[in-house]
Amino acid sequence: MRLQGKVALITGAGSGIGRATALRFAAEGAQSVAVDIADSVAETVAEVQAASGDAIAVHADVSAESDVAAAFSRAEQHYGGLDVAFNNAGIMLDDDTDAVATADDTIDRTFDVNVKGVLYGCKYAVEAMRRRGGGSIINTASFVASVGAATPQIAYTASKGAVLSLTRELAVVHARESIRVNALSPGPLRTELLMSFLDTPEKRQRRLVHVPMGRFGEAEEMASAALFLASDDASYMTGANLQVDGGLTAAYVTPE
């Protein structure tokens, strides 16, 4: 029960990492506000409640500042404060390729959700955590912020680099307010986001050859890492980039 008595807000909670984290946080005693633009967030909350957990659903588009403000305000009103913010919602658009071919509106939409969405989440989390006397913010970046891919999604990659740098700066600025800010960088996962993109065995194998562990990660493995960063187990950790990627970013030559 590492989050007993804590209130957590999780964006992108309707699917993948966010859904798995909402379930895990609830199992560890948290009261959670599950936020998503998609209706599936109601299913996540129903699953949490079916397992005797405590959560509410909020529909919000993280790229709209007023939606984010309303979601954080709901958390404080309903549960009396906020201890953990997991700014996890993100998109990777189909027509995001290289610098020459990627359309301007694809770049804008990607940055609106992946960068401004995270920044808004940090802004309202900091305000709520100041009222609480501290807290833990976790921003989902990606392994692509640290290594280049010859199969590019240039807007997505750049947006995740921005998540890492804004996380570091926020961590330093708010360190003496007991607000910790860390990034979680997942490796390639067996979630809907990536599997719908890697839709043939050949495409999947092209990626797996670069992962020392030789498999995709699971959303639940990211939830475990988010739990660590959210909990007091990570009490001396801020400004870090926790890479949970099967060894991908450590590798030059992988095992046969």
Ligand code: NAD
């Ligand atoms: P997913 O597509 O399964 O879930 C993402 C969720 O975010 C969805 O429920 C979606 O509705 C929601 N969302 C999208 N735009 C939103 C918006 N504007 N407002 C609110 N909610 C919005 O993906 P996932 O794999 O769980 O990804 C979660 C995070 O992890 C993302 O930031 C993604 O970039 C990152 N990530 C994923 C992988 C991977 O391999 N899946 C790898 C590295 C990083």
